[in-house]
Amino acid sequence: MKKNNVKYENMNDDKEVMKNLHKKLRNIYTILKALLDQSRFGWDDEKHMVTADSYVWDEYLKKKRKLPETTLTAEDSKKGKRSTGEGMIDALKSIASAVDGMINRKSDSEKKPNVIEALDAISGLLEGDYLKACDLLDDEGKTRIFLNLAKNKRKMWLMWKINLKKDN
Structure with missing residues (x-):
């Protein structure tokens, strides 16, 4: 991070x-x-x-x-x-x-959004998913994508990436 x-x-x-x-x-x-x-x-x-x-x-x-x-x-x-x-x-x-x-x-x-602040702003994110998101967003490219998404799309994208990672 x-x-x-x-x-x-x-x-x-x-x-x-x-x-x-x-x-x-x-x-x-x-x-x-x-x-x-x-x-x-x-x-x-x-x-x-x-x-x-x-x-x-x-x-x-x-x-x-x-x-x-x-x-x-x-x-x-x-x-x-x-x-x-x-x-x-x-x-x-x-x-x-x-x-x-x-x-x-x-x-x-x-002025640039902070990734931790963006994660904290997502409501209903479970602690385990929050930690997985932190691990996922350690990648600069993924962080850039995450921060450029509309706020209402961030949770959906994170959950998709976390579940995709779980399946692999």
């Missing part, structure tokens, strides 16, 4: 996505903290980005060959400041996109 339990279908994928998101956020945090720990860098609360004078950025870039994508905005060039805003925005957008994808996959799987 494990392979038929739709609720946990994407659990491993979600776990990997969350690990990757955590890693990205940790990297962003490390970069921001390193910049803000230096006395000549500051944080602009309105723009939500790291700021510094042009000469500070130039010195920093000479020391560090690799820094997240840096941009010079028109407003910042007037003030003589550069920011890492665009690189941060891109990183956060990719994280948001991954989270949205995870949420959409989860909501899609929640």
Whole structure:
């Protein structure tokens, strides 16, 4: 029945996505903290980005060959400041996109009927037949057929399959 339990279908994928998101956020945090720990860098609360004078950025870039994508905005060039805003925005957008994808996959799987719930919804199914149905529906193909049948036809199909199996 494990392979038929739709609720946990994407659990491993979600776990990997969350690990990757955590890693990205940790990297962003490390970069921001390193910049803000230096006395000549500051944080602009309105723009939500790291700021510094042009000469500070130039010195920093000479020391560090690799820094997240840096941009010079028109407003910042007037003030003589550069920011890492665009690189941060891109990183956060990719994280948001991954989270949205995870949420959409989860909501899609929640819409799919669960085979156990479908069996529980059948009235008058004896315990022995219920257990035989669980065994029968361990097969993905049979589960797909069962779930695609109209609700009023499911019991009839199950009983036919169970009796057919009994005769063999």
